[in-house]
Amino acid sequence: MGDILGNGSVEQERFQIRRLEVSDKSKGFIEILQQLTVCDSVSDQQFEERYQELAKLGDDHLICVIEDSQTGKIAATGSVFIEKKFIRSCGKVGHIEDVVVDSSIRGMQLGKKVVEFLTDHARSMGCYKVILDCSEANKPFYEKCGYKQKEVQMVKYFI
């Protein structure tokens, strides 16, 4: 990994960021999500149905992936959802979710690349802000991505 870390352009070529495609299921997309949280196996049909459902939302829901061209596997992912509001002159807010990098290649700026890609998308969609929830342990990572802590998260689980 040393020569890759020392050569930004090689790294750029190896790790391309793009939108999720249906074929990414066979490239380990679900396995990457399993490194983030509980994610039971998803059948090809379930995957395709959910994919088509999300595709209907167009640019209001973006899932990005980084593919490792050396292995053909998905190396990282993240998503952003654009919420349309009445407040702030019918403003829009981006919500970043499900950011994860394969455990074998963390620390190579891929997480930052994902967050910057999602943030740029929210900005280009006209959002006045973009928000996310994270653990205390991940706070320094998001600070490196230009985020700051504000208020607290509240949650009620139904399962």
Ligand SMILES: CC(C)(COP(=O)(O)OP(=O)(O)OC[C@H]1O[C@@H](n2cnc3c(N)ncnc32)[C@H](O)[C@@H]1OP(=O)(O)O)[C@@H](O)C(=O)NCCC(=O)NCCS
């Ligand atoms: C959090 C996560 C996405 C970071 O991805 P990554 O590719 O390892 O992070 P990057 O290499 O892009 O890090 C960018 C910067 O943040 C720093 N950083 C990353 N994680 C950090 C941490 N936990 N604590 C302190 N700094 C951290 C890096 O050192 C780097 O700093 P630098 O730019 O000065 O070199 C990754 O560790 C991960 O997938 N974790 C498990 C899933 C998870 O918790 N996702 C977040 C859900 S909110």
